[in-house]
Amino acid sequence: MAIDALDGRLIELFTVEPRIGVLEASRRLGVARGTVQARLDRLSREGVIRGFGPQVDPAALGYPVTAFVTLQIRQPGGHDPVAERLARIPEVIEAHTITGPGDMLCRIVARSNADLQRVLDGVLAVEGVERASSVISLATQIPHRTLPLVHAAAAAGGRRPRAGG
Amino acid sequence: MAIDALDGRLIELFTVEPRIGVLEASRRLGVARGTVQARLDRLSREGVIRGFGPQVDPAALGYPVTAFVTLQIRQPGGHDPVAERLARIPEVIEAHTITGPGDMLCRIVARSNADLQRVLDGVLAVEGVERASSVISLATQIPHRTLPLVHAAAAAGGRRPRAGG
DNA sequence: TGGCGCACTGTGCAGATTGTCCAGTGTTCT
DNA sequence: AGAACACTGGACAATCTGCACAGTGCGCCA
Numbered sequence: 001m002a003i004d005a006l007d008g009r010l011i012e013l014f015t016v017e018p019r020i021g022v023l024e025a026s027r028r029l030g031v032a033r034g035t036v037q038a039r040l041d042r043l044s045r046e047g048v049i050r051g052f053g054p055q056v057d058p059a060a061l062g063y064p065v066t067a068f069v070t071l072q073i074r075q076p077g078g079h080d081p082v083a084e085r086l087a088r089i090p091e092v093i094e095a096h097t098i099t100g101p102g103d104m105l106c107r108i109v110a111r112s113n114a115d116l117q118r119v120l121d122g123v124l125a126v127e128g129v130e131r132a133s134s135v136i137s138l139a140t141q142i143p144h145r146t147l148p149l150v151h152a153a154a155a156a157g158g159r160r161p162r163a164g165g
Numbered sequence: 166m167a168i169d170a171l172d173g174r175l176i177e178l179f180t181v182e183p184r185i186g187v188l189e190a191s192r193r194l195g196v197a198r199g200t201v202q203a204r205l206d207r208l209s210r211e212g213v214i215r216g217f218g219p220q221v222d223p224a225a226l227g228y229p230v231t232a233f234v235t236l237q238i239r240q241p242g243g244h245d246p247v248a249e250r251l252a253r254i255p256e257v258i259e260a261h262t263i264t265g266p267g268d269m270l271c272r273i274v275a276r277s278n279a280d281l282q283r284v285l286d287g288v289l290a291v292e293g294v295e296r297a298s299s300v301i302s303l304a305t306q307i308p309h310r311t312l313p314l315v316h317a318a319a320a321a322g323g324r325r326p327r328a329g330g
Numbered sequence: 331t332g333g334c335g336c337a338c339t340g341t342g343c344a345g346a347t348t349g350t351c352c353a354g355t356g357t358t359c360t
Numbered sequence: 361a362g363a364a365c366a367c368t369g370g371a372c373a374a375t376c377t378g379c380a381c382a383g384t385g386c387g388c389c390a
Contacts, residue, residue, distance in 0.1 A: 001225060011219055018217040021376060032339045037378085047225035052183040052217055054176055056311040060166060060212035061318045068233075068263070068270060083306035090313035096302040098233070105233060105300065106307070109314065135270065137261040141248035142271070146221040148255035149274065153226045188347060197368050202349085332390090339384080348375070358365080 001046045001157075006031070008154030010039055011049070015147055018052065058093065063109040065116050066137040069123060070102035072130045079104060082128040089126075091119045108134070166211045166322075171196070173319030175204055176214070180312055183217070223258065228274040230281050231302040234288065235267035237295045244269060247293040254291075256284045273299070 003011075006029065013025055022040065026033040043049040058066070073082055079097045086092045086106065094107040108123070110116035116136070124132055168176075171194065178190055187205065191198040208214040223231070238247055244262045251257045251271065259272040273288070275281035281301070289297055 001227065003226065011221060015218040018219075023376060033377095034340085035338060038337080043219075047222055050220040050222050052219055053180040054183075054208075054217055055215040055220070056176060056315060057212055057215050058311060058314055061168065061311075061314060062166065062322065063314065063318075066261070068261075079304075079306060087307050087313075090317040092307060093311065093314070094309045095305075095307035096231070096233075097304045097306060098300040098302055100300040102300065104306065105302070107309075135263040135265040135267065137263055137270070139244075139262045140260075141244060141262060141269065142252050142257060142260035144259045144272075146223060146226075146258065148252075149223055149226060149228065149258070150221060152255040153228075157227065186347060198348095199369090200367060203366080334387105334389085336387085337385095339382105341381080343380090344378095346375105346377075348373105350372085350374105352371080353369095355368080356366095358363105360361100360363080 001048060003043070003048065003150070003154050003157055005154050006035075007039060007043060007048075008150050010036065011043070011150050012147060014052075058109040063091070063111055065110040065112060066140075067108045067110070067116055067120075067134045068137065069106045069108050069120070069132050069134040070098075071104040071106065071123070071132050072101075073103040074128050074130050075103070076128070082126060085126045085128070086123065089119065089122050092123070102133075166213060168208070168213060168315070168319050168322060170319050171200075172204060172208060172213075173315050175201065176208070176315050177312060179217075223274040228256070228276055230275040230278060231305075232273045232275070232281055232285075232299045233302065234271045234273050234285070234297050234299040235263075236269040236271065236288070236297050237266075238268040239293050239295050240268070241293070247291060250291045250293070251288065254284065254287050257288070267298075 009029055010025065013020070013028060020028070022036050023033055026036040029036065040049070044051075071082075073079060082104070083095055086095055091109050092106050093109055096105050097103065098105045106123070108116070108119055110119045113136075120132060120134060123129060174194055175190065178185070178193060185193070187201050188198055191201040194201065205214070209216075236247075238244060247269070248260055251260055256274050257271050258274055261270050262268065263270045271288070273281070273284055275284045278301075281299075285297060285299060288294060
């Protein structure tokens with residue numbers, strides 16, 4: 001779906017200051033409250049905005065170590081049963097099936113490098129996992145972000161605005 | 166920092182239903198409103214909760230292709246100048262310096278496989294980037310999640326509750 | 331060209347929520 | 361014993377929300 005400049009500004013505003021309400025946002029953007037409400041509804045309905053839940057930082061929770069683990073899978077039943085078992089490990093934050101020599105790529109966190117060993121053992125113990133090769137994140141140069149993408153999409157896909165009132 | 170069971174339930178509640186306010190949350194959890202407010206303040210202050218901003222889905226924005234790209238860097242000035250230039254590419258969602266044969270790992274999105282080629286060309290054009298090898302995400306088996314981790318941390322680190330009033 | 335539908339504006343209202351106080355109570359730590 | 365702390369339960373004014381309404385340009389289609 002395409003978003004326009006106003007959508008972009010709206011997302012940026014709520015990203016930077018999530019606590020401002022619809023009313024304050026409408027004041028800052030110079031549009032009517034109903035417009036902000038309608039835009040927000042649409043963005044949520046279309047799935048562009050997944051939600052407004054709290055973003056939890058594993059590091060602050062006591063899991064400062066992040067690793068990316070490439071798995072090789074013995075594939076009698078496909079990837080799904082493996083993924084299902086991986087999902088039971090809380091330290092597995094994310095998992096994808098991928099192209100290339102590996103079969104799956106997971107993001108894993110741990111309390112320390114020693115703890116990472118424990119978590120990896122847990123991953124290797126998952127039935128169907130044949131091999132795991134991991135790289136540790138030494139530093140996060142660019143933390144997960146979508147704002148630049150939103151701006152790019154807003155600039156590219158801009159629906160023509162409809163004036164009125 | 167350690168969180169207890171109430172913190173865990175609080176985070177879960179707001180993750181599942183972000184729109185409920187502090188008051189409704191206090192009712193659901195069976196605690197006083199001030200308690201919820203204080204807990205939320207503390208979790209935000211300590212960094213466990215990074216924020217309540219909108220979570221944007223690149224796929225819904227028109228970028229359904231995700232790739233993980235391992236970069237090899239020519240390192241006259243370290244990784245930072247490269248990261249800085251990568252940060253100017255909106256499709257670069259995330260970047261880490263890593264251990265192992267590669268130097269950096271980035272998450273990249275694109276509008277299509279053909280578009281991914283364009284983005285990769287942009288990455289390769291970054292000064293200091295020598296080589297890039299990418300794997301494409303075919304499916305997201307486990308979408309980014311932290312809830313299980315929160316529960317694990319709540320179970321492990323539980324501060325002893327202080328009763329009162 | 332005329333008509334319809336859409337997106338937006340600006341307004342109003344009742345009800346709910348927020349931010350911010352307060353005093354009181356029971357625990358834990360010193 | 362005393363201090364510090366976390367929580368309860370209550371109160372208040374100010375604000376925001378959800379919802380509704382009429383009116384206005386503009387694009388699209390017949």
